[in-house]
Amino acid sequence: MGAAEIVLNVVFYVLAASAIAGAVAVAASRNIVRSAFALLAVLFSVAGLYAVMKADFIAGAQVLIYVGGILVLIIFAVMLTHRITDVKLSNDSTPGPAAFCACLCLLFSLLVVVRYSTKWRRDSDTVTARAESFEVSFKQYQADGATGLAFGGGAYEDSVVVVATVSQGPDPLRILDQVQFVATSGANRVSRNFPVAGRDAPYRHVFEKLSEGEWRWTVRLLGRQKDGKDEVDREWEFPLANTGFTVTRGVTEPIALALAGPYLFAFEVVSVLLLAALVGAAFLARKEVKDL
């Protein structure tokens, strides 16, 4: 486990603990105003969890809307209610152990659903390419928990893991020495060499801190070929572009494209609904002015 992952794990557990502690305080506090303020810890921690998952825009929106808008509204309502602290808060109608069991069941089913319905990693399809007697199957995916956030950088999705297996058919003429991964994007080029590790061995490499853009991937095999009695150095190149990966910075752009594209109608309908609610609230809150 790399340093980034350890840092992220620590951050994750701290945030998760504070979210749970806040939630418990919301539910268990005898004072409803304190409950409202404990929501602050929950909402901020959840925003932090979003940030850990590289959903920086969602994290920002979470704090902006829930803390800046909804929590302020809740606190206003709670604070301005007359003698609200005198209200006895008790949920004795539900027996404690039964409620605990019900919560546990709900939590368990939720975890099961999330575990099996979530696509945890962005994987590309496996691409296979053949040349002479070599066959390369190649796959790339987003690094687990790799992010620049914990190191003070932006929320990058800049680490891409590349896995390739190289197999060779029966061929006494060609000898493989090295496997090279090459990533190119415009003028940028990153490469990494591996010594050959035997038949059908997987080669795995994490390309970290890639800059933004469309990256093209190539696997090159370096080796020798027997040409009569001499051995000649040779290279075999397997261009494997378009496995569907672009390195993007944050999630703002995908969200913007989705909102302005396929979800535009839904977005507008929800906006109209909110506007209608706003007009309704203004109408209800308005005092009838009698003629003087």
Place this chain on the structure above:
Amino acid sequence: MTPIALASWALELTGIPVLDAFLSILVVCFILINFIAVYAGISTYAERKIAGHMQARVGPYRIGPHGFLVWIADALKLMIKEDIIATNTDRLLFKLSPYVVFAGSFACWVALPYAPNWSPASFNIGILYLLAVSSAVVIGILMAGWSSGSKWALFGAMRSAAQIVSYEVPIGITLLGMLLIYGTLDMQAIAASQAKGLPFGVMEDHYGGLWSWGINRWPPFTVIAFIIYYIGALAETNRTPFDIPEAESELVAGYHTEYSGMRFSFFFLSEYANMFVVSAIATTFFLGGWLPPAPSASGTLLLVVGTVVGAGVGYGFQRRGFDGFVGAMLGSGIGALVAVFAAQPAADGAFTGKGPQILEGAFWFFSKSFTLIFVMIWLRWTLPRYRVDQLMDLCWKKLTPLALINLVAIGILETRHEWWALIVNHFKAAGP
């Protein structure tokens, strides 16, 4: 553009990467928090000194040269004062709220673009983050007001929260209009994109110095946007003429009435930290961030010389009804025009943050921000206080509609900006 985060060069501290990561974050926060403390202290001195001079007094004068060290004395006094917690308070929330308020303003400081490619944490969502975390301040203020168990504090907190939440609307809409121009939320990218272009979208590739800044992009709309933002920023930081939450004549001291000693000083620190944050956002969005006012060193020199000569000439003619201030404005204006059109940078990379220009960038960024803070102080000792209903009236009936119109206008200008090019080309073709 790869942003260089402060924390990433501080990584090599112990050799253990995990420890380094945490330590470097701590180091960055330590530096920032001390900087805020010193900056806030010096600002209080500046505030009192400027107030003194504006009211024909000398202001603080006893400690240090011209009373400069008075802020250290103030800080010491606040630290050794008795920490009073009244009987009627909710002790937990009462103790917590200064930290919540301060955390809200402190969190903003890590995302500001202090110099080219140089922020403590470079966020892709910069301005969204800034607007989001500053909302913790509202919660902290409500916490302080409620937990104090005092009518003055509660009223102050209610007023303050209502004011901040209301003024977030015109501020948000104005910034949205500017974001249409920049097309990014990243503060560094916003600052960098103001290096080129002239007003009305002509000559996109020309290094225009101060004419390329956001405020000059689509006059008069961007200028109006700046004014709306600045008024909103005054209200958000509870500064005069919007210091209703702490109106001394009505509410003793508002939401921090019951606080004393260090806890009070946290509120105080947070107010000055907030002033800097809103000024820094205004600088980044409207005044070119860390970009200098002229595209090359000789141009900047011309500009400065123009200002000084203009001010001198204006001062010389003062008796004939000519003001030194007007002279300085005219002089700097002429200087800026000459500077922008005569002095283009030699290489394409100049002043766009590609070289070792951290100190230079920081100089311009801080000068602009501190100028805006000076104007805030200036306004405080010039304008009387608004009434609550006038404040809400200004926000909802004047600034918000104006900001909306502005947003639409900038949106049309920015998206239909080929139309402008057509008109400009037409006149160019028709000209001699």
